[in-house]
Amino acid sequence: METEENVVGDAGAGDLRAAGLSPARWEAGDPRVAQSLADALPRPFWTSQPGAPDPEPPLTGTVTADLAVVGGGFSGLWTALLARQRDPSADVVLVEGATAGWGASGRNGGFCSASLTHGIGNGLARFPGEMPLLERLGALNLAEIGETVAAHGIDCDFSPAGELDVATEPWHLDGLHAEAEAARGLGHEVTELDAAGVRAELDSPVFLGGVWYRDTCALVDPARLARGLRRACLDTGVRIHEHTPVRAIAEARGGARARAGGGATGSTGTAGGAGRAGRGLVLTTPHGQVRARRVALATGAYRPLLRRIRNYIVPVYDYALVTRPLSAAELAGLGWRHRQGAADLGNQFHYFRLTADDRILWGGYDAVYYNGGRIRTAQDQRPRTFARLARHFLDTFPQLEDVSFEYAWGGVLDTCSRFCPFFGTAYGGRLAYAAGYTGLGVGASRFGANVMLDRLAGLETERTGLALVRSRPVPFPPEPARSAVIQLTRASLARADRDAGRRNLWLRALDRLGLGYDS
Numbered sequence: 001m002e003t004e005e006n007v008v009g010d011a012g013a014g015d016l017r018a019a020g021l022s023p024a025r026w027e028a029g030d031p032r033v034a035q036s037l038a039d040a041l042p043r044p045f046w047t048s049q050p051g052a053p054d055p056e057p058p059l060t061g062t063v064t065a066d067l068a069v070v071g072g073g074f075s076g077l078w079t080a081l082l083a084r085q086r087d088p089s090a091d092v093v094l095v096e097g098a099t100a101g102w103g104a105s106g107r108n109g110g111f112c113s114a115s116l117t118h119g120i121g122n123g124l125a126r127f128p129g130e131m132p133l134l135e136r137l138g139a140l141n142l143a144e145i146g147e148t149v150a151a152h153g154i155d156c157d158f159s160p161a162g163e164l165d166v167a168t169e170p171w172h173l174d175g176l177h178a179e180a181e182a183a184r185g186l187g188h189e190v191t192e193l194d195a196a197g198v199r200a201e202l203d204s205p206v207f208l209g210g211v212w213y214r215d216t217c218a219l220v221d222p223a224r225l226a227r228g229l230r231r232a233c234l235d236t237g238v239r240i241h242e243h244t245p246v247r248a249i250a251e252a253r254g255g256a257r258a259r260a261g262g263g264a265t266g267s268t269g270t271a272g273g274a275g276r277a278g279r280g281l282v283l284t285t286p287h288g289q290v291r292a293r294r295v296a297l298a299t300g301a302y303r304p305l306l307r308r309i310r311n312y313i314v315p316v317y318d319y320a321l322v323t324r325p326l327s328a329a330e331l332a333g334l335g336w337r338h339r340q341g342a343a344d345l346g347n348q349f350h351y352f353r354l355t356a357d358d359r360i361l362w363g364g365y366d367a368v369y370y371n372g373g374r375i376r377t378a379q380d381q382r383p384r385t386f387a388r389l390a391r392h393f394l395d396t397f398p399q400l401e402d403v404s405f406e407y408a409w410g411g412v413l414d415t416c417s418r419f420c421p422f423f424g425t426a427y428g429g430r431l432a433y434a435a436g437y438t439g440l441g442v443g444a445s446r447f448g449a450n451v452m453l454d455r456l457a458g459l460e461t462e463r464t465g466l467a468l469v470r471s472r473p474v475p476f477p478p479e480p481a482r483s484a485v486i487q488l489t490r491a492s493l494a495r496a497d498r499d500a501g502r503r504n505l506w507l508r509a510l511d512r513l514g515l516g517y518d519s
């Protein structure tokens, strides 16, 4: 993590004007855009809703644990909860630099996908032989998320509505049928739609066709899912310390053994078994220490505490807008009876969905890497991107010209060159990590949590045998080459979108190497 600001701050209060971001600066020449954004609050819609819990106290002093989880996003929350489910006597501590769900987990689109590979196309390109198993495990993972939500009474509007992929350019139609067939071949329920069919589902004059993947995705309110998982962790005995950034991890030195069996509960532990107890790891925080037998690193896009991860992920910003609630007539004008999640098919794509109170969340398109990989709270606001998103929204849904945006925000996600997560261990198997979820970690992070726990327990499972789990992405080059390569890729993708999908030499070279850059 670069600065304290990254984990402790939240988007400031007040509207964008108050923040000095004048509408006039956004999109000179398009008054509709300026008007639509004029009163947007500069913060995530989801976390702005009531119900935020009081934070758990920061860590002071020294505590011991069987398992310490660093990071309180979906990755860390699932890891802690599943650890307690696997072994109810395990003593589990979760430390979070801000508050649980503060990072990407509380501010995303809420598409909870079954895919573990950032989509079927990406999975087939990288793990063709493994895809039937990966899709089966992904479907099981999604089903188990639904079961956990129900079992713990988590009120997060979990709805398995599927995803509607829409073509907005003729070249988007090219691969549509093949992708639908591939998904069918993997056992998915898929409906192909022509222009009239897709417009009957969701009406836009720019939609030319589409595919409704009925069973691959649920929609959630991500902040309420994170709050619910946090509550479930606490209810099952996980100790949580918020506003507790971990500054360093080190091996416990002589006499500083993490107590086998842990702290308060005196358990025989999870993640490793009694026979593997011994010298543990020490997490240093501003006012205390955690001495743990095992550690799970779940720090998302933030500066990894483990140096070896740093070349594999880059922090990429993704941005979203949320409208005011639509009236019944406005909603009826769109159709959208099945309330699917939706996305278009450009290289730079938009994702969009309804919220429970009939607003539209509209996000994506720009995937911004700030040179040097900086993470700053100020970067959560990007008026240029908000203006672009608003203009695209109005072009897509001209019937909603009078609908203004009430929220505008961004967040940072951990992109890797293969777009789907990778896993590893350190300190002789006493620390496990999962990273690189790119833009699809809401569901997959639960799978990753199970991988980390398998690894920490030294278990050989169906999961740990996967090539997805055993292999790694190609690392990014060091700076300044990293920035140059990413910006060239980004510009090339934008050009391909303008040029009927034609990929230039650079993108074709990356394709051949199986590399890329995405949100």
Ligand SMILES: Cc1cc2nc3c(=O)[nH]c(=O)nc-3n(C[C@H](O)[C@H](O)[C@H](O)COP(=O)(O)OP(=O)(O)OC[C@H]3O[C@@H](n4cnc5c(N)ncnc54)[C@H](O)[C@@H]3O)c2cc1C
Residues within 6 Å of the ligand: 001, 007, 070, 071, 072, 073, 074, 075, 076, 095, 096, 097, 098, 099, 100, 101, 102, 103, 104, 105, 106, 107, 108, 109, 110, 111, 112, 113, 244, 245, 246, 247, 298, 299, 300, 301, 302, 303, 305, 317, 318, 319, 320, 363, 410, 411, 412, 413, 437, 438, 439, 440, 441, 442, 443, 444, 445
């Ligand atoms: C705008 C946006 C839209 C998105 N839309 C979708 C979507 O629709 N579907 C989807 O699947 N994915 C989406 N994503 C991605 C998804 O949100 C992430 O993949 C997922 O939330 C990752 O969870 P995480 O726990 O790994 O990371 P995070 O939620 O970022 O959690 C990491 C946590 O670790 C904490 N932390 C970091 N370093 C330290 C430290 N040293 N000490 C203590 N704590 C630390 C941070 O404060 C943070 O709370 C989106 C992301 C963004 C930003």
